Amino acid sequence: MRKLLFANLFRPPLTEAPPSPADAALAELGRALERATRRRLGRSLSIREVDAGSCNGCELEIHALSNAFYDVERFGIRFVASPRHADVLMVTGPVTKNMGEALRRAWEATPDPKWVVAVGDCARDGGHFKSSYAVAGGVDEVVPVDLHIPGCPPSPTALLEGLLALLQRADATV
Amino acid sequence: MPALTDLLAEGEPVANHRPWPRTRLGPDRWTFAIAQLAEGHWTLMGLWGEPASVHMALRDDETGDLGVVSLACPDHRYPSVGRFHPPAIRLERTASDLFGLEPEGLEDTRPWLDQGKWGVSRPLGATLPATGEPVPYAFLTAEGEALHEVPVGPIHAGIIEPGHFRFTCSGETLVRVEERLGYVHKGVESLMAGADLAHCARLAGRLSGDATVAYASAFARAAEAATASEAPPRAQALRALMAELERLANHLGDIGAICNDASFALMLAECGILRERCLRAAEAAFGHRLMRDRVVPGGVAGDLDTAGTSAIRALVEAIRRRFPALIQLYDSTASLQDRTVGTGRLDPALARQYGAGGHVGRASGRNFDSRKCPGYAPYDRLDFTVPVLEGGDVDARVWVRIREVEQSLGLVDQLLASLPDGPVRVDLPACEGEGMALAESFRGDVLAWLRLASDGRIARCHLRDPSWFQWPLLEAAIEGNIIADFPLCNKSFNCSYSGHDL
Numbered sequence: 001m002r003k004l005l006f007a008n009l010f011r012p013p014l015t016e017a018p019p020s021p022a023d024a025a026l027a028e029l030g031r032a033l034e035r036a037t038r039r040r041l042g043r044s045l046s047i048r049e050v051d052a053g054s055c056n057g058c059e060l061e062i063h064a065l066s067n068a069f070y071d072v073e074r075f076g077i078r079f080v081a082s083p084r085h086a087d088v089l090m091v092t093g094p095v096t097k098n099m100g101e102a103l104r105r106a107w108e109a110t111p112d113p114k115w116v117v118a119v120g121d122c123a124r125d126g127g128h129f130k131s132s133y134a135v136a137g138g139v140d141e142v143v144p145v146d147l148h149i150p151g152c153p154p155s156p157t158a159l160l161e162g163l164l165a166l167l168q169r170a171d172a173t174v
Numbered sequence: 175m176p177a178l179t180d181l182l183a184e185g186e187p188v189a190n191h192r193p194w195p196r197t198r199l200g201p202d203r204w205t206f207a208i209a210q211l212a213e214g215h216w217t218l219m220g221l222w223g224e225p226a227s228v229h230m231a232l233r234d235d236e237t238g239d240l241g242v243v244s245l246a247c248p249d250h251r252y253p254s255v256g257r258f259h260p261p262a263i264r265l266e267r268t269a270s271d272l273f274g275l276e277p278e279g280l281e282d283t284r285p286w287l288d289q290g291k292w293g294v295s296r297p298l299g300a301t302l303p304a305t306g307e308p309v310p311y312a313f314l315t316a317e318g319e320a321l322h323e324v325p326v327g328p329i330h331a332g333i334i335e336p337g338h339f340r341f342t343c344s345g346e347t348l349v350r351v352e353e354r355l356g357y358v359h360k361g362v363e364s365l366m367a368g369a370d371l372a373h374c375a376r377l378a379g380r381l382s383g384d385a386t387v388a389y390a391s392a393f394a395r396a397a398e399a400a401t402a403s404e405a406p407p408r409a410q411a412l413r414a415l416m417a418e419l420e421r422l423a424n425h426l427g428d429i430g431a432i433c434n435d436a437s438f439a440l441m442l443a444e445c446g447i448l449r450e451r452c453l454r455a456a457e458a459a460f461g462h463r464l465m466r467d468r469v470v471p472g473g474v475a476g477d478l479d480t481a482g483t484s485a486i487r488a489l490v491e492a493i494r495r496r497f498p499a500l501i502q503l504y505d506s507t508a509s510l511q512d513r514t515v516g517t518g519r520l521d522p523a524l525a526r527q528y529g530a531g532g533h534v535g536r537a538s539g540r541n542f543d544s545r546k547c548p549g550y551a552p553y554d555r556l557d558f559t560v561p562v563l564e565g566g567d568v569d570a571r572v573w574v575r576i577r578e579v580e581q582s583l584g585l586v587d588q589l590l591a592s593l594p595d596g597p598v599r600v601d602l603p604a605c606e607g608e609g610m611a612l613a614e615s616f617r618g619d620v621l622a623w624l625r626l627a628s629d630g631r632i633a634r635c636h637l638r639d640p641s642w643f644q645w646p647l648l649e650a651a652i653e654g655n656i657i658a659d660f661p662l663c664n665k666s667f668n669c670s671y672s673g674h675d676l
Contacts, residue, residue: 001440001503014447049333053358055672056335057383057464063333063427064453067446081331097291098357099336102328128377132361133297153383155463 014068018075019157021165044076045167047117048086048110052103052139053129054093058120058153062090070156077163083109088166089143090117094126095136107143115146115166119159124148175215178234181207182241191608192399194548196229196242204245205253207232212258217529218643219612220621221255221262222636223269225299228252230262231610231621231638233529238547242610242623247275250299254280261528261643268676272363273299284312287356287675298364316342316350324657328357332661335671339660346656351649359675366635371397371471371602374632378622379466381637382673387413387420388615389637389673390469392622395550396635397471400609400626401602407594409473410551415589416456416465416474417613418582419486422493423452424616425575425582428668432572433504435662436513444500451489458485473599483590490583501576514569518663520651522566528647531618531640533578534667536562537570544612544619556588566651568666578616604630615640617670639673 049062065072066079080086083106095103107116118139121127125138139145149162185197199207207230210216219231219240229244245252254277256263266277267286274296290308294301321342328336338354362381366374378393379386391413398404405413430445453463459482460468468475504510524530525538535542543560545553561577563570610623618640627633648667652660 001507004444004499004503005440050329051333051335051358053360054335055380055383055386056670057380057386057466059333059335060384060427060464064446064450067450068443069447069450079333093358094360096358096360097293098289098359099328100291102336102357106329128373128380129360129362129365132365133292133294134359134361152466153464 015071015074016069016157018164019161021168022158022161044078045088045163046078046080046086047088047090048080048083048106049090049092050083050103050106052091052093052099052123052142053096053135054120054122058092058123061153061156061159062092062119064156065159070160072160072163075160075164075167077167083107084111086110086114088115088117090119091139091143091145092119092123094122094129094132095139095142097134097136100136100142103139103142116143117147117149117162117166118145119149119154121150121152124150127152175236176206176210177237178210178216178232178239178241179237181210181243185243188244188608190400190606191242191610192402194240194242194610196244196608198244198246201245201253204243207243208253208255208258211255211262214527218255218259218261219529219619220623220636220638220642221265221269222623222638223273223275223298224634225273226250228269228275229623229636230255231623240548240610240612250274251276251278253278256280256282261646264646265642271295272297275299287359289356292361297361298367311354313340313354314350314352318344318349320344321349337671341657341660343657346658348652348655348657348660351652351660353645353649355645355671356675358672360672362676363634363636366632368631368633370631374635375469375471376467378635378637379469381676382615382639382670383464383466384424384670385420385615385617385620385673386464386466387416387469388613388620389622390467391417392611392613392620393624393635393637394469394471394473395611395613396609396622396624397602397626398609399611400607400624401605401630402607403472403600403602405473406597406600407552408477408596409598411589411593412474412478412598413469414552414556415478415486415586416460416468417615418585418589419452419456419459419489420465421582421616422579422586423449423456425579426452426493428665429500429504429572429575429579432514432568432662432665433510435665436510438507438510441500441504441510444496444503448493448496451492455485455489458482470599472602473597475599477598478593486586486590490586493579493583497579504572504576511569513659513662514572514666515567517568517659518651518655518666520566520647522564524647524650525566528643530643530647531614532616532644533571533574533618534644534647535618536560537574538566539564542619544614548612550611550613552589555592556585558585568662571666602630604628617641617668617673618644620673637673637676639670641669641671641674644669645674
């Protein structure tokens with residue numbers, strides 16, 4: 001193990017340059033963020049991810065945010081285990097009727113101020129599953145949504161662009 | 175020992191069911207089939223309902239033959255398979271939830287996917303509006319001094335899918351774990367009924383996102399079987415290429431994640447790099463990181479160009495260069511081995527009884543891989559071995575994945591070296607027919623069964639995830655382990671929630 005770690009010291013970093021925040025996301029966020037939030041948050045975001053019915057494709061790409069190429073923690077963004085520690089709920093999937101209550105309770109357990117980021121095409125309006133008896137619809141059928149990141153699934157770069165927009169807007173509204 | 179082909183010959187054969195036969199049986203022959211399953215001669219490959227009949231896909235373990243048997247149930251009842259053969263229990267509870275078919279004699283009458291929130295009951299059968307408040311789910315109990323229960327989920331601490339686990343512990347030791355799933359039930363089978371093939375292929379590719387290529391391939395091959403057509407050779411080879419890239423990405427991700435659940439983060443970081451390289455190669459070669467919607471009925475959505483070929487070649491080289499050091503790291507880190515060796519041991523007898531596919535079965539001695547048997551193109555002309563281990567613990571499941579990564583690299587080499595020329599897609603005729611296919615996902619065999627109406631639309635489609643026969647085994651494998659090792663065991667199984675919940 002020592003040899004591997006030592007060799008890694010001399011490898012150039014794999015980390016990608018940060019993408020610029022998505023314009024569309026910035027426009028959408030304009031409505032969502034207020035002055036007070038920047039003071040409370042500092043330049044960091046704690047995210048609680050909630051799969052409310054996804055096929056697990058979005059989860060794979062959200063996981064990829066933590067790999068050496070995207071390294072999301074360098075931006076002060078981290079994933080936390082409890083909604084009580086979170087500023088942001090990141091919700092995937094068409095919300096299934098069987099997950100509606102759990103999602104609502106996770107949202108209620110998240111302290112204010114809080115934002116909801118809906119990830120993936122299904123999270124917008126139910127996507128391919130919208131007419132099913134078992135699906136409530138998009139995330140905003142159950143909790144208020146501040147930002148959508150489209151894609152099936154969105155790439156890690158698209159996810160980063162959306163999250164950076166969230167951070168930047170929080171900065172700009174001081 | 176009775177052969178499955180004999181039973182299939184005894185019933186009333188169904189025309190246009192391809193490539194394996196389907197037979198309508200009477201109740202006594204149905205009961206005979208149950209006895210063969212219970213005695214371990216045959217393996218249950220799937221069980222699904224229709225409004226007034228029930229079907230079982232069976233495999234004769236002696237000969238490798240496959241077939242489907244059907245029983246008409248005009249009064250919505252049938253002799254329970256699960257009563258004598260436990261692997262069928264959850265499938266029967268599902269058929270009861272979706273179609274209102276009652277398995278006679280099954281002790282466990284609790285619903286499985288239906289949590290009383292759909293607004294309807296029996297959504298695919300004689301639909302009824304749901305009445306009253308949802309009934310609380312009665313978890314199984316464990317009795318004894320100083321036992322305590324820990325409810326976990328549906329939302330878990332990590333970035334994973336939702337499901338509920340009810341742990342009963344004595345101190346730190348697990349006495350019982352009971353799973354409750356169904357939280358991500360999206361009603362896929364009802365969305366497919368009456369829809370066209372192209373739309374259904376997209377739904378199939380979204381049943382379990384990590385196995386989107388395997389699902390789309392199983393669905394496409396079932397549709398091709400139903401219409402008596404075949405994808406062109408180049409398309410078959412490209413499907414296999416995508417399937418192996420998917421397997422590589424998932425296995426590499428899993429090896430890292432399992433080690434991370436034993437708090438060995440270095441492996442996650444290293445494997446995460448290789449996984450990301452797989453996804454980037456997939457995007458360069460096929461235009462999507464997960465290769466979603468790239469496999470379509472009749473072939474594949476796009477061709478592979480020389481830039482894509484070089485991206486895949488570079489990937490194979492990168493993994494070959496880096497992976498041996500990681501295997502060495504796994505094998506020589508005592509603190510890591512201390513967590514994985516002997517943990518979460520799955521009894522080979524259970525793996526065989528449940529017909530557990532993928533790394534779960536193969537790490538517990540079950541030598542089954544649908545690429546070999548029944549086999550499908552192009553794997554019949556490729557050279558590869560199926561790693562089988564006997565240990566049954568987390569360590570064995572890691573090693574099966576490691577060996578499968580090596581085999582997949584060899585398969586990618588062979589596929590690239592022998593890519594046939596020609597078209598990559600044909601149009602399927604719009605006609606009646608029934609088809610079934612198995613495709614080997616990284617997790618095990620995916621089964622797709624479908625019936626086409628005369629206009630070529632889907633009349634009924636059932637997709638069976640390998641997890642159906644793995645989830646129940648996790649409950650068995652965890653017994654006697656400490657609760658802190660549950661995430662490790664769970665990750666080593668890596669069952670799909672979405673694929674299972676339909």
